[in-house]
Structure formats: structure tokens, C-alpha cells
Amino acid sequence: MIEPTQMNMRKTAILSLFLNIATNLHAQYTETINSNRPGQSQGAYAVGTNVIQLETGPYFGNDEHSGLGTDTDLWGIDYQLRYGLLYERLELNLTGSFESQNIFRDFLGVASESSIRNFKTNSIGAKYLIFDPGVSIEPDKPNLYSWKANQKFKWKTLIPAVSIFAGANFAFGDNPYLYEGEGKFSPKAAIITQNNWGRWVLVMNFIADKLTEDFRSYTGIITVTHTLTPSLAIFGEYQAIKSDIYADDIIRAGGAFLYGNDLQVDISGLVNFKDTPSKWQVAAGVSYRFDLHKVDEFLEESNEGNKRRQRSEELNQEMEEGDEGDGYEDDGSN
Structure with missing residues (x-):
């Protein structure tokens, strides 16, 4: 009776390990691309040093404002350029969108049509990971003698x-x-949290925007992502916006598919819950990583970091041996 139980515990531990590896979220640099798309929230983790990542895609939709009597067809493209600088925990990013609107107005029986197009948003900033539970919190070791102890809820996972x-x-x-x-320059700040629970990931953003303007904006975003297969994930997202000029509640949903290690494609849609304006949009996108990362920055207190250091050292040794072998063959051919 003891041996089958221990075998089951070992299988459970191995399965959990593979699930954690599949999510690729405990380290800064990951073997596969780590994209913020297709949602609007930022994840807590950076892309990794010397990684350049482009995330972009087109969208189109409609806004209908009952109070102003406007019906607006719109299309645009959003983009995010991310770069890991100096430290594994640090990321610089440029985020924005270009949008074109065709506005049809029917107010008090008077019809008119107009159009506008320009960069709707642009922001540049830096994100820094100040706390990583994968580094600072010692993981529990599997209890080979108690199935109940292994299944017990662990508060520190929160x-x-x-x-x-x-x-x-x-x-x-x-x-x-x-x-x-409105001024052409205004500061922006955010607190970002991320929980990784196997195939489930919870990301929350708390954003304070346009802080020097009279109409400051405050936004909260909650994003839940579920990995269906190593290449396919789906997500749902709620965004609340509050300011003196514009307030809204928006729901998004969609999915993403991974091709290889450096390419992701996605599709998503959004709706809101009011008529000033009522809105819907659909979007598609692509994320691509230019992986110039050479050596991981490992933290001594991280158990995962120690394992990654060992794997990296073994890989570097194999590459050096391969280079030596190539050089010998070249000398022989000459």
C-alpha cells in the first residue's frame, strides 16, 4: 500500500513540475515568448536582458453614443515595443495606438459626417519587478507519506x-x-501583480494616468489566462475606467497560439455595458521576439535560478565543444 502511494506522489510532483515549466513564468527570461497580448494588462515579469519584443495588431469596431447622436466606425493598430535593459527585472517599453474614426452625427434632425485620424495614445516607461515569490519564498517539498498534506491549500500561493x-x-x-x-505630456504610474497557479495565471493592473491634468484617470484591469495546451491559451479580462471625463466597464476575451519559441498570434474582442457610448471591437495580432539574450542573470536565493544556471552552463559547454570541433575540421580541410 505504501509503494503505490509513494509512486502516485512522485507522479504528482513530476506533473506539477512540467506544468510550471510549461507556463514559463517564474523566470524573467523564458524559453518561449512572454507576450502581454491579447489583453490590455501588463504582466509583472520583464522580457529578459537584451530581448527586443514587438507586439502589434489591427482592430476595428464601432462606438454609438446615444446622448450625442453619433455613430462612429473605427479602425486602428496598436503596438508595444519592449526591451530588457541591464537587469533581468527591468524592462523599457513603448506603448501606443494609431486610430482612424469616421463619425456620423444625427443631432436634432441635422445630419453630418466627419473623420479624424492620429495617434490616439503613446506612452513610454519602465517596469521593474520588486518582488518575486519564486525567488523570495522557499517552495514546499512534496510529502511522500501524506497525500492529504500535499493536497492541502497553501496560503502562500496567493x-x-x-x-x-x-x-x-x-x-x-x-x-x-x-x-x-489637455497637455501633450503627462506622467503615468502603475502597480502590477501576477499569480501563477499551474495552467492558470491572474494578472492585475492598478493604473493612475494623466497625473498632472485636471481630469486624472484611474484604471483597474483583471486578466485571467488559462493554458489549454503548450501552444494554446485563452483569456478573459475586465477593465474599469474612472475619470471626470470618461468612465467605462469593458469586458474582453480571446485566445493566443504559439508558433515555435518566438512567435505568437492572437485574436480577441471587447464589449462594454453602457450607451454613452456603447462599443464593440474585434482585434488580431502578432508578437515576435528578437532573442539576443545570452546569459541568464541568476539570483542566488532562487532554487529555480540554480537549476537554470546548471542547464545554461551545460548548454554553454556543449556549444564550446562544438566550436572546438568545427575549428579542428576547418584546420584539417586547409
Whole structure:
């Protein structure tokens, strides 16, 4: 009776290990691309040093405002450029969107049509991971003698990774998307949390935007992602926006598919719950990683880091032996 139980415990531990590896979320640099798309939230983890990552895609939709009598067809493209600089925990990013709107107005029986197009948003900033539970919290070792002890809920799994973001919005020229009196430069800050529970990931963003303006904006985003297979994941997202000029509640959902280690494609849609305006959008996108990462920055207190260091050293040794072998063959041919 003891041997089958121990065997089951070992299988459970091995399965958990593979699930954690599949999510690729405990380390900064990961073997597969780690994209913020297709949702609007940022994950807590950076892309890794010397990694350049582009995340972009087109979208189209409609806004209908019952109070203003407008019906707006829109299309655009959003983009995010991410770069891991100096430290595994640090990331610089540029985020924005270009949007075109065709506005049909019927107010008090008077019909009119107009259009605008410009960069709707642009912001640049830095994200830094200030707390990583995978580094700071010692993982529990499997209990080979008690199935119940292994299945017991562990409160420390609720402790998230935490990052902070600081940046600024900017605009150029006569931008029609700026509100009257809005400055072309304003600071932006955010707190980002992330929980990794096997195939489930919970990300929360708490954003304070346009902090020097009279109409500051506060946004909360909750994103839940579920991995169906090593290549396929789905997500659901809730976003709440509050400001003196615009407030909304938005729901998004969609999925992403991974091709190889460096390419991801996605599709998503959104709706809201009011008529000033009511809106819907659909979007598709691609994320691609230019992987220039050479050597992981390992933290001594991280058990996962020690394992990755060992794997990296073994890989580097194999590459060096391969280079030596190539050089010998070249000398022989000459």
C-alpha cells in the first residue's frame, strides 16, 4: 500500500513540475515568448536582458453614443515595443495606438459626417519587478507519506509577484484625440501583480494616468489566462475606467497560439455595458521576439535560478565543444 502511494506522489510532483515549466513564468527570461497580448494588462515579469519584443495588431469596431447622436466606425493598430535593459527585472517599453474614426452625427434632425485620424495614445516607461515569490519564498517539498498534506491549500500561493511601472504619455502637433486643455505630456504610474497557479495565471493592473491634468484617470484591469495546451491559451479580462471625463466597464476575451519559441498570434474582442457610448471591437495580432539574450542573470536565493544556471552552463559547454570541433575540421580541410 505504501509503494503505490509513494509512486502516485512522485507522479504528482513530476506533473506539477512540467506544468510550471510549461507556463514559463517564474523566470524573467523564458524559453518561449512572454507576450502581454491579447489583453490590455501588463504582466509583472520583464522580457529578459537584451530581448527586443514587438507586439502589434489591427482592430476595428464601432462606438454609438446615444446622448450625442453619433455613430462612429473605427479602425486602428496598436503596438508595444519592449526591451530588457541591464537587469533581468527591468524592462523599457513603448506603448501606443494609431486610430482612424469616421463619425456620423444625427443631432436634432441635422445630419453630418466627419473623420479624424492620429495617434490616439503613446506612452513610454519602465517596469521593474520588486518582488518575486519564486525567488523570495522557499517552495514546499512534496510529502511522500501524506497525500492529504500535499493536497492541502497553501496560503502562500496567493502571494503575487509585484512590479511597478513609471512612465509618461506624449503627443505631437494638433492631435484631435487630446481633450480641450489637455497637455501633450503627462506622467503615468502603475502597480502590477501576477499569480501563477499551474495552467492558470491572474494578472492585475492598478493604473493612475494623466497625473498632472485636471481630469486624472484611474484604471483597474483583471486578466485571467488559462493554458489549454503548450501552444494554446485563452483569456478573459475586465477593465474599469474612472475619470471626470470618461468612465467605462469593458469586458474582453480571446485566445493566443504559439508558433515555435518566438512567435505568437492572437485574436480577441471587447464589449462594454453602457450607451454613452456603447462599443464593440474585434482585434488580431502578432508578437515576435528578437532573442539576443545570452546569459541568464541568476539570483542566488532562487532554487529555480540554480537549476537554470546548471542547464545554461551545460548548454554553454556543449556549444564550446562544438566550436572546438568545427575549428579542428576547418584546420584539417586547409
